[in-house]
Amino acid sequence: MNIIDGKAVSAAVKAQVKKECDELKAKGVTPGLAVIIVGEDPASQVYVRNKERACEECGFYSEKYALPENTTQKELNALVDRLNADSKINGILCQLPLPKHLDDKEVINRINPEKDVDAFHPENVGAIMLGEYKYLPCTPAGVMELIKSTGVDVKGKKAVVIGRSNIVGKPMAMLLLHADATVEITHSKTVNLPEITRTADILVAAIGKAKFVTADMVKDGAVVIDVGMNRDENGKLCGDVDFENVKDKCSFITPVPGGVGPMTISMLMRNTLTAAKTQNNIK
Numbered sequence: 195m196n197i198i199d200g201k202a203v204s205a206a207v208k209a210q211v212k213k214e215c216d217e218l219k220a221k222g223v224t225p226g227l228a229v230i231i232v233g234e235d236p237a238s239q240v241y242v243r244n245k246e247r248a249c250e251e252c253g254f255y256s257e258k259y260a261l262p263e264n265t266t267q268k269e270l271n272a273l274v275d276r277l278n279a280d281s282k283i284n285g286i287l288c289q290l291p292l293p294k295h296l297d298d299k300e301v302i303n304r305i306n307p308e309k310d311v312d313a314f315h316p317e318n319v320g321a322i323m324l325g326e327y328k329y330l331p332c333t334p335a336g337v338m339e340l341i342k343s344t345g346v347d348v349k350g351k352k353a354v355v356i357g358r359s360n361i362v363g364k365p366m367a368m369l370l371l372h373a374d375a376t377v378e379i380t381h382s383k384t385v386n387l388p389e390i391t392r393t394a395d396i397l398v399a400a401i402g403k404a405k406f407v408t409a410d411m412v413k414d415g416a417v418v419i420d421v422g423m424n425r426d427e428n429g430k431l432c433g434d435v436d437f438e439n440v441k442d443k444c445s446f447i448t449p450v451p452g453g454v455g456p457m458t459i460s461m462l463m464r465n466t467l468t469a470a471k472t473q474n475n476i477k
């Protein structure tokens with residue numbers, strides 16, 4: 195068993211982004227990212243802090259808007275409109291989930307698709323389906339980089355995705371499909387799930403349940419990627435995979451933390467760089 199070092203792969207991506215950012219700056223363009231967070235969700239605050247830190251590391255310009263819990267839809271929409279019109283800002287990210295009284299969809303639809311570095315806007319989601327990527331969805335793209343780092347060829351392999359969210363499960367299946375895997379999407383209503391997951395050469399767990407994937411669900415020698423970010427019974431951070439018991443069955447596995455998490459952020463940096471290039475007509 196090999197543990198995939200997400201921090202190292204992520205650092206390599208960020209180093210490349212920084213290099214390209216320096217080249218852009220020499221042409222008078224600094225990539226700019228605006229991050230919006232509404233309310234006090236502690237996990238979201240950690241993610242947003244990490245995104246700001248990554249912007250600094252890559253040499254980007256960044257703005258953070260920490261709005262109070264009682265922000266109205268109208269106020270949030272007005273902020274998005276202002277950022278859409280601001281030429282210093284190439285990428286806009288609104289951290290999800292939003293407080294219950296706000297509509298995620300309305301915000302996502304309002305962000306200019308050219309600045310939608312999360313690739314959540316329906317126009318970008320449609321492009322992903324067609325394989326004509328403007329922006330790669332950050333977490334699934336990070337997973338693909340991690341798989342690539344193992345040297346395992348995805349082509350023709352059986353990939354099973356557990357989870358069907360718009361943010362991870364669905365776009366993940368598309369990226370694997372475009373890489374010529376044979377893909378099966380499973381979810382909480384799937385019957386005989388272990389029977390299906392045991393067929394996976396590549397297993398991606400994105401179901402949001404602590405230690406859900408147990409050793410009996412994993413094929414010998416599989417590549418196991420854990421997108422989960424949960425707390426276990428002792429309040430300790432853990433993934434969707436029962437790491438200690440699964441690790442000896444697979445060829446490669448990602449840890450939590452230090453696996454997929456850091457990759458999501460470096461892919462966001464890459465998308466922001468792409469946004470800055472595109473918006474300034476630089477190849």
Ligand code: GUN
Pocket residue numbers: 287288289290291312332333361458
């Ligand atoms: N919440 C959890 N993951 C993400 C993400 O990738 N982007 C945004 N905007 N919110 C999230």
